[in-house]
Amino acid sequence: MNNIDWSKLGFSYIKTNTMVCSRYKEGRWSPVESCTDDRITLDSLSASLHxxxxxxxxLKAFxxxxxxxxxxxxxxxARRLIRSAAYLGIEAPSEEMFLGMVLRAVSENKDFIPPYGSRASLYIRPLLIGVGPQLGVKPSSETFFSVLVNPVGAYAGGIDDPARAVIAREYDRAAPxxxxxxxxxxxxxxxxxxxMQAGKAGYQAVLYLDPKEHKYIDExxxxxxxxxxxxxYITPYSETILPSITNKSLCQLAEYLGMKVERRAIPTEELASFDETGECGTAVVITPVSVIEDKPSIQAAPTVVYSYKNAGAPGTKSRKLYDKITGIQYGEEPDIFGWCTVY
Ligand SMILES: Cc1ncc(COP(=O)(O)O)c(C=O)c1O
Incomplete structure (x- = not known):
């Protein structure tokens, strides 16, 4: 038993019972192990470090x-990790191995899953890193795969605490x-x-534009x-953003709820025409954005301020989507798309 106050959970580190891991070397994965120590020993010349x-x-369990x-x-x-690993040129666990290790990490840490009603969850963090000593800039032939869990509450404000965002005109998170x-x-x-700059200036979120032209919203x-x-429901189509599993699910739910869904390039000026805007993702679920400021630099005075009528609370459609997705996650709503692994 642990003595966590579930109502006070934020998004910080809490040590749990076990971390589940395996290492790929010389063409094979080692037998999966559960470690009570969540520190790992690495060669100092591991490519992940350099x-x-x-x-x-x-991802999350509820x-x-x-x-x-x-x-x-x-x-x-599992599929997204395999795709990221292919980009890095390293060995990834198979989908089956990924799912088995996620399930094992959750089972061994059941006492860290927040109880129903707390609106908190167990965040699951699979990590795949290049290990083994090497000096050259090249993919690693050895990898280490671990699955660690951590109970969490809201990542930032949450559904009832809209964020103020700034457009990062002088920074890009990714290249074309x-x-x-x-x-x-x-x-x-x-x-x-x-x-960090945005935090100092009082913003909770940074909105990046497409890195090629700085005309369209990225993420x-x-x-x-x-x-x-x-x-x-409108969301960017862009080659430089992470394909969010939450967003994909919200698109499906929006259609199910009778909304039209558009995934396309969104010019910044279109921000003026929206009724509601928000962030979506595993950690934030849906966090409404009440104000978006466009400025030449984060420190400058805003050139344009976009604000949304539901400042101080989620918009009605955002709330509906939030209730639907969390309803499915907490087993309050039928899992119409068969999304959850239940046990
Ligand atoms: C850059 C970025 N975009 C989007 C997301 C949301 O993706 P998902 O819904 O799969 O968590 C995340 C979080 O994982 C992220 O880090």
Missing amino acids: YGVECFEG YGKDGKIRIFRPEEN HGSGSYKVGGNYAASLYAG FSSSNFFAVKGNT
Whole structure:
């Protein structure tokens, strides 16, 4: 038993029972192990440390209304990790191995899954890194794969606490034709400086534009962008953003709820015509964005301020989508698309 106050969970580190891991070397994965120590020993010349040969995933498990555990769309994360690893040229676990290790990590840490009703969840962090000593800039022939879990509450404000966002005109998180659509650590390192500047200036979110022309909306540093206009759900189509599993699910739910869905390039000026905007992703779920400021630099005075009528609360369509997706995750709503792994 642990003595966590579930109502006070944020998004910080909590040590759990075990981390589940395996190592790929000389053409084979080692038997999967559960370690009580979540520190790892690495060669100091590991390519993950020097050259960013690293990718990861983020998904969640929930205690449902019926007392069962639900993991949300884990096979999607397995496929995305395999795609990121292929980009880095390293060996990834198969989908089956990924799912087995995720399930094992959740089972061994059941006592860290927040109880139903707390609106919190168990965040699952699969990590794949290039290990083994090497000096040259090349993919690693050895990899280490681990699955660690951490109970979490809201990532930032949450559904009832809309964010203020700034458009990052002087920074890009990804290059045209670069790594933006892969879940690799370098993209996050590239977003930290702008994030720090924005935090100092009082913003909770940084909105990146397409890195080629700086005309179209790309995404936030750790979530996708969506907007609602009348009965239409609109989200960017871009080669430089992470294909969010939450966003993909929200598109399906929006259609199911009778909304029109558009996935297309969104010029910044169109921000003026939206009724609701928000961030979406595993960690943020849906966090409404009440104000978006466009300025030449994060420190400058805003050139244009876009504000949304539901400032201070989620818009009605955002709320409806949030209730639907969390309803499925907590087993309160029928899982119409068969998204959850239940046990
Ligand atoms: C850059 C970025 N975009 C979008 C997302 C949302 O993706 P998902 O819904 O799969 O968590 C994340 C979070 O994982 C992210 O880091």
